[in-house]
Amino acid sequence: MKLATTETAKQRWEREQLEPALKKSPERPGPFTTISGRPIDRLYTREDLPDFDYARDLNNPGEFPYTRGIHPSGYRSKLWTMRQFAGFGTPEETNERYKTLLKAGGTGLSVAFDLPTLMGRDPDHELSLGEVGKCGVSIVSLADMERLFDGISLAGITTSMTINSPAPMIFAMYLVVAEKQGADWKTLSGTIQNDILKEFIAQKEYIYPPRDSMRLITDIFAFCTREVPKWNTISVSGYHIREAGSTSLQELAFTLRDGIEYVQYGIDAGLDVDTFAPQISFFFNSHSDFFEEIAKYRAARKIWAEVMRDHFHAKLERSLKLRFHTQTAGVSLTAQQPYNNVVRTALQALAGVLGGTNSLHTNSLDEALALPTAEAATLALRTQQIIAAESGVTHTVDPLAGSYFVERLTLDMERGAKEYFAVIDRMGGMVEAIEQGYPQKEIAEASYLFQQAVEKREKIIVGVNDFVQEDEPRHPILYIDESTYDKQLGRLEELRKTRDNAKVQQTLDALRTAARGRDNTMYPLLDCVRAYATVGEMCDALREVWGEYEEVPLI
């Protein structure tokens, strides 16, 4: 047995300084844990980074493994894209909101679709009752997409579209609108979320079984390498995993492991990794635990670079660089004392910026109550502008590098993510893990533990379980009535009367044929869209071929 003969500097400090101090003034009861339950030490010193190697663990910005960022000059050259997610009601109403956001200095668009669109149902389907235009904009056919982007040049803007199961259909609509505007597909830039794995894991907006869904995604990879090379074909998303209740580490691990799954399926579909990997982007949550979030982003860049280089043998530098969008945590917003949400969002946005996000959405203060009003959405954008213009944090790249605490956390996040990778690899991959319900169970467990901590007041939420205010004044909200439903139903009826229905049937048949065989589904989908087939009709055509996925409900 080895006896400790020498005392470290930290141990000496604990004996000489800390212990007497604690005798006079004991620590608060704690627990001193992150929002994810990770214990945090009272002090981090050089001793907490015994094997730290600058070149290996950090390196300079723009150099492998990109822990400090993918751009050598950070935000000094180009600020993050201020991309506010918006959509509600009819395409015309949303078009108006986009024009407001662009006029207020927003630098990219981000489309929120309503649930019928997200689930591939037309407004006249029985499950669409009460949902049309409520959580986003209702898009039924190409005609709606034309209304949505009326007066906005698609060649001059980048657009992100939060669409998953019907991503190929909505993307095809966007491309046809661009075509009609005379834009060259080769120059178009933007993102479709197109991340079905996190739908099975967390948000549950799936339609087809996992493997058929993966086929649609690899079809988009292949299509874009040829036709729309600058488009981000997928936004591998941790956001929804976190919102569903995961820890910060689970968000990191499951998201990156999803990314690995997509790359593997792309390679298995016959693609060269460097032809599609550069167009894969990521999307993370920024929750309230400041340093844990910053560590998560830094670890994400490092892990991805290593996986792409060492596991997939990517050669292009762009294949190794993890680019990501961040959204502040919707789940952290409270219906109580809604103005507190402005402060929460500002801190979360700052964490995203200090973590080097490439684009950012800041939530509005009223989002625990309803979709945001125009005033609330503008204030959310202003929050980003204040961070960018006034705080000074953009002057130097990765300002927190070298912090003993941040570097320790970053290394711990990396190690934890790799442990999760090993578990999922043993199951055969992420598709298999999802089929076994593994990530779903992990998240449900974490979310229940957090809720219990809130109930026991181990975790404080200001205005909810502490500093509660009785008799709060009513907050003005955006109320979406049923007029969108009536309008979209009427339009759908009109469309079915006026379009060439024989042509629609013919294009849908061609889509079914491609789905049964191995031809890329994007080309027949573009023809369906040009014939004004609806989202519901296109999705139904594939439902007929592949069936629908149903999860086993677990609690």
Place this chain on the structure above:
Amino acid sequence: MRKIRVVIAKPGLDGHDRGAKVIARALRDAGMEVIYTGLRQRPEQIVAAALQEDADAIGLSILSGAHMHICPRVMDLLREKGLDDVLVVIGGIIPDVDIPKLRDAGVKGIFLPGTPMQEIIDFIGGNVRPRAEAI
């Protein structure tokens, strides 16, 4: 004594099931018998589940804004099936203006974001009229 039986359901197209699952587990941990229907349940399916499971209460989780279509339909169907005595509660994002309308439709408990789990457990425990022992 027979345990209180609660059907927890997610109607509509929305898949955000965090709240439904957390509350299902909390009710179960509080000693109730919980039947979770899973996602995208039509009102007919929810009422059929309540009938089949001999439920004392139904908890609906709706965040999408579709509550004014779904809740009255569920209440009508319950009356049709003679299940008027089943306690119906809803959790989710419900605008203030809709709350009196939901109460008029017969929804007894309306729980907004931030409600402690214990409050919901106590409400259900205190307001169900336990049905006769199943034969």
